[in-house]
Amino acid sequence: MASSSRNNKKYDVFVSFRGEDTRDNFSSHLYSALSRQNIQTFIDDQLNRGDEISESLVNAIEASAISVIVFSEGYASSRWCLDELVKILECKKEYAQIVIPVFYRVDPSDVRNQTGSFGNSFSKLEERFKENSKKLQTWRNALKEAATLSGFPSQNIRLESKLINEIANHILKRLVDQVFRPNDNKNQLVGVESRVEEIESLLGAQSKDVYALGIWGIGGIGKATIARATFDKISSDFEGSCFLENVREESQKPGGLACLRQKLLSNLLKDKNVSLDIGLNFRRLSRMKVLIVFDDVTCFSQLESIIGSLDCLTPVSRIIITTRNKQVLRNWGVRKIYEMEALEYHHALELFSRHAFKQSHPDVGYEKFSSKVMKYAQGVPLALKVLGCFLYEREKEVWESAINKLQRILHPSILEVLKISYDSLDDKEKNIFLDVACFFQGENVNLVMKFHDASGFYPEIGISILVDKSLIAIGSYNQIRMHDLLQELGREIVRQESINPGNRSRLWHHEDIYEVLTYNTSLPSNLSAEKLVLLEVPGSSIEQLWDGVKHYSKLNQIIHVACKKLIAKTPNPTLMPHLNKLVILILRGSKSLKSLPAEIFNLECLTELDLSDCSKLKRLPEILSVSFDQSNNFNLKGHCTAGIVNDALRIQHIGHLLAVRWKEMLEKGDFSMDKGHILLPGNEIPKWFKFQSVGSFITWEMPPDFFNNSRVQGIVFSAILAFSDRHVDCGRWFSFSFELKVKTTKDCGPLDTRLFQSRVNYVESYHLHLGYYMFCEEDFNGFWKCNCIPEAVHFNVFPPLECQCCGVKKCGIHLLHTPDSTNSM
Secondary structure, three states: OOHHHHHHOOEEEEEEEOHHHHOOOHHHHHHHHHHHOOOOEEEOOOOOOOOOOOHHHHHHHHOEEEEEEEEOOOHHHOHHHHHHHHHHHHHHHHHOOEEEEEEOOOOHHHHHHOOHHHHHHHHHHHHHOOOOHHHHHHHHHHHHHHHOOOOEEHHHOOOHHHHHHHHHHHHHHHHHHHHHHHHHHHHOOOOOHHHHHHHHHHHOOOOOOOEEEEEEOOOOOOHHHHHHHHHHHHHHHOOEEEEEOOHHHHHOOOOHHHHHHHHHHHHHHOOOOOOOOHHHHHHHHOOOOEEEEEEEEOOHHHHHHHHOOHHHOOOOOEEEEEEOOHHHHHHOOOOEEEEOOOOOHHHHHHHHHHHHOOOOOOOOOOHHHHHHHHHHHOOOHHHHHHHHHHHOOOOHHHHHHHHHHHOOOOOHHHHHHHHHHHHOOOHHHHHHHHHHHHHHOOOEHHHHHHHHHHOOOOHHHHHHHHHHOOOOEEOOOOEEEOOHHHHHHHHHHHHOOOOOHHHOOOOOOHHHHHHHHHHOOOOOOOOOHHHOOEEEOOOOOOOOOOOOOOOHHHOOOOOOOOOOOOOOOOOOHHHHHHHOOOOEEEOOOOOOOOEOOHHHHHOOOOOEEEEOOOOOOOEOOOOOOOOHHHOOOOEEEEOOOOOOOOOHHHHHHHHHHHHHHHHHHHHOOOOOOOEEEEEEEOOOOOOOOOEEEEOOEEEOOOOOOOOOOOOEEEEEEEEEEEOOOOOOOOOOEEEEEEEEEEEOOOOOOOOOEEEEEEEEEOOOOOEEEEEEEEOOHHHHHHHHHOOOEEEEEEEEEEOOOOOOOOEEEEEEEEEEEOOOOOOOO
């Protein structure tokens, strides 16, 4: 029988022993040690036995996961003991029962060969059963088999108390590893083993002080599961151990923290009636090697109330803390933080399948539906389990309906767990979280900072707290990232503000926005467009823009607008003064838009205008007067398919005019920042770029004193970018970077410098990315120190693109010199 069936047994351990030898000493002490470990143990304390082993005893052996055989000098003189032994070995063969022999003051070889004083006892039994040779041979075979098993010879461990502790700990470990864990792995612990090994490795670090490890991540990501699996695996290596579950929840109950402290001390000291003298208890702990897990800790004061400090524990003790708040770990002085990540796809699919199909893979015909659930859950175990149970044994039609519903409404069980972190935020932090969830997923953190700074939300500390509470993350390319489930949580919180979209604080879904702006459903009268900061209007069949927004004076906290049928063919210029705070205007996909008013470029806060896929846009206003020093990062995206401007040369002309204006600005030193960039339509590098190349790499030769003559101020760069929808999703974004590669005459190590980095959205056709970087004093000091000479520049797009038709197609470099330099720019 498979070992995974053993955890259904009534008893954990059955102890077989010779009563006259060990009942009042070794066996009773072993029973007590097992009981202290909460190991359910059967021990026969009958003093008088009949000739045959009783049925109840046979049942007890069969109902045990492990049998411990205490071989003592007189064990083989009892036919009762030997019949128990035979039955135990039968269960080992039939039920895969674990058998552990203990050789108590006898030699294993004497048991195996029935020699020595142990053999003398067996000889007495032989005399009584000399007529039953078959029975005797059965007993001999059983003794020989049992004596060959790995066990515990008492002569190897002098102190009996130490021997008993080692046996008890070994039994506990075998129970965890071979009895309970196999079944847990089958149903729950998918993808856990490698993570447990990582945590074990971290906990094994040498430390002069108590070593504390934090396990940190979003709700439902599996922190408690990993902590529990680790605890179960290694707790037997410690003198005392305690897993304190749900610290946050328990501490909120009346007297909850006191109860948690009592539970901690009782478990560690193995004393249910632990003394009320806290000082005495912690002095007792100071002499023990202990393992403690604090699960779901939300604030430092919880740990202080439960244990005070780590000073009361020995340096060999280990502490694990699971939390959603990284600041808790910092306050506690945690040295290492293990960040929980989502399950890999194959593990996520297996976990979901075990709940949805009761097997390790989806049923035939449900693969596509399961794939959609994988995309939705994004590897979060909680979501996978909840949705798997929810969809179990439901028809395909129900699956499809449920998955579609999940796109708009978060499952209540998932929402309940995720919302705990949101509820712990203050009002300003909640606002930032909701804005990111509704509008700023994947945006540059600096843009988000600027946006919320203007709103008075103190974004530096607010965003830091959101990161600490694992509600958002800042990617390696400075983009704000939020798990899809957390994004859906934020949007669900906004949806629950009112059944009427017009009464909600934020609108992002085009259907809701169209209803609100077209039919004026319940817009509060105190809203005004003057505070509109971000306006996004992507649509495929847009008929009226500004004229359709008849109620623009009622817009205030509707920060982000994405709607259809709201954009006019020629927007009304009179709306412009009402959009003075507008930072980003996204008109992507407005296929009815034919022109833009010149006033749009006079909006003092506007930094990004996206006109991607505006297929009927044929005219731009005169924009040579744009004051670029208002915003050195002005980003103009679009004018993208053949339908935008019928004459391809027209596209080049627009890009050329902007590029020339930009060049003039740089020549005059008309900039307020040390770097900037713009994105324009176009497929050629401007001719005034002295160094040009096909592809993403330029090599050049410069004199040795290039950085020493102080004539070079900076670098202007350009790159032609293109993507193909055959290879790249149209909603995808990339990180675009420009790197300067130098060679040195001194051994200063690698000095490749990333001078510029920005976010680039997918664009359907060729676009020209123009940027500049002004060298600072720190740059020059580094270059001078190592005698650096530039030898190449490299343009990168990340994540990398496998196809040749996407990415950087051409690139160019131009040097900026001091105005009085004789070198041409």
